[in-house]
Amino acid sequence: MKLGMLTACLPDQTLEQIAAWAARAGYEALEVAAWPAVGDREFTASHLDVVSLDQARADDTRALLERHGLGSAPSSLAYYDNNLHPDPDERARVNAHVAACIDAAALLGTETVGTFIGRHPGRTVAENLRDAEEIFAPLVDRAGERGVKLIVENCVMEGWHPDGYPGNLAYSPELWEWMFSLGLYLNFDPSHLVWMGIDPVEALAPYVDRIPHAQAKDIQLFPDRRNSYGWPGIAVGRESDPFTTGWWRYRVPGLGDVDWRRVVDTLYAGGFTGVLSVEHEDPVWGGTEDKVHTGLEVAYRTLRPLIVA
Known part of the structure; x- marks a missing residue:
């Protein structure tokens, strides 16, 4: 197992700047953000232009x-968007960019490409699953032909649903099993399971062999606030920030409620040999590059003692 980080938390820095800092901080790998170079979607970061990537640029x-001791390729390419977007043109663009990420991963020698299933909020879960089966079949085939695995993060993406319900149909072990039947893999992130009421260690243990890459993000719960809102979170006035539930927030590893000793031990017990990649979305250690760096340092100090050098 190696300890890496997702570059998306530093959207204004170049990949070279991030690589130099990550190496100094002790990280061993980079999960590289590969959203389209132009766009106004949330969480957009672009540290690799996969559309124009050729073999020379990949090399x-x-x-x-390699120069910074971060392996011979990115641990994964990250493009987390809604593959079931309700607008057909936008959906087609998202699907096409996933395909471009797969092609780029093959050029780079990167084993995985991360994305979301997504959801059309105007259709039932069953209808969405049938749509996803059609959409992902050619993407899984494309990935397999190029020696790449398509991995899906179990983020709930509640802000994509107008009422705060799951906007990414990959949030539970039941849905993981459905994904695996399509030839998809899991980019495991324990933080999302905690607020869903699922024990992340119990959920993880049976599926480690389907997890080629994992993410490390923590979560801090405020159960007293949940008594006001219930599980779905804030209902009145949520339009201003659909991703704020009011009773939990993401933290860097070590500052939340995830038991990282048990998570890492369970990964080892299941034979995991991939990269555990820190995903920094902590609002306390965010807002400036210096604070983001500090948050990444806290995550490193938390996780490094748990990972065999």
Whole structure:
């Protein structure tokens, strides 16, 4: 197992700047943000232009990572968007960019591409699952032909649903089993399970062999506030920030409620040999690059003692 980080938390820095800092901080790998270079979607970061990537640029990227001791390729390419977007044109663009990420991963020698299932909020879960089966079949085939695994993060993406219900149909072990039947894999993140009421360690243990890559994000719960809102969170005035439930917030590992000793031990017990990649979305240690760096340092100090050097 290696300890890495997702570059999306530093959207204004270049990949070279991030690589240099990550190496100094002790990280061993980079999960590289690969959203389209232009766009106004939330969480957008672009540290690799996958659309224009050719073999020469891929070789330059590999050389950059090797120069900083961050492996011979990104641990994964990250493009987390709604593959079931209700607008058909936007859906087609998202699906096409996932395909471009798969092609780029093959050029780089990167084993995985991360994305979301997503959801059309105007259709039932059953209808969405049938749509996803059609959409992902050619993407899974494309990935397999190029020696790449398509991995899905179990983020709930409640802000994508107008009423705060799950906007990414990958939030539970029941849905993981459905994903696996399509040839998809899991990019495991324990934080999302905690607020869903699922024990992340119990959920993780049976599926480690379907997890080629994992993310490390923590979560801090405020159960007294949940007594006011219930599980779905704030209902009145939520339009201003659909991702704020009011009773929990993401933290960097070590500052929340995830038991990282048990998570890492369970990964080891299941034979996990991939990268555990820190995903920094902590509002306390966010807002400036210096604070983001501090948050990443806290995460490193928390996780490094748990991972065999």
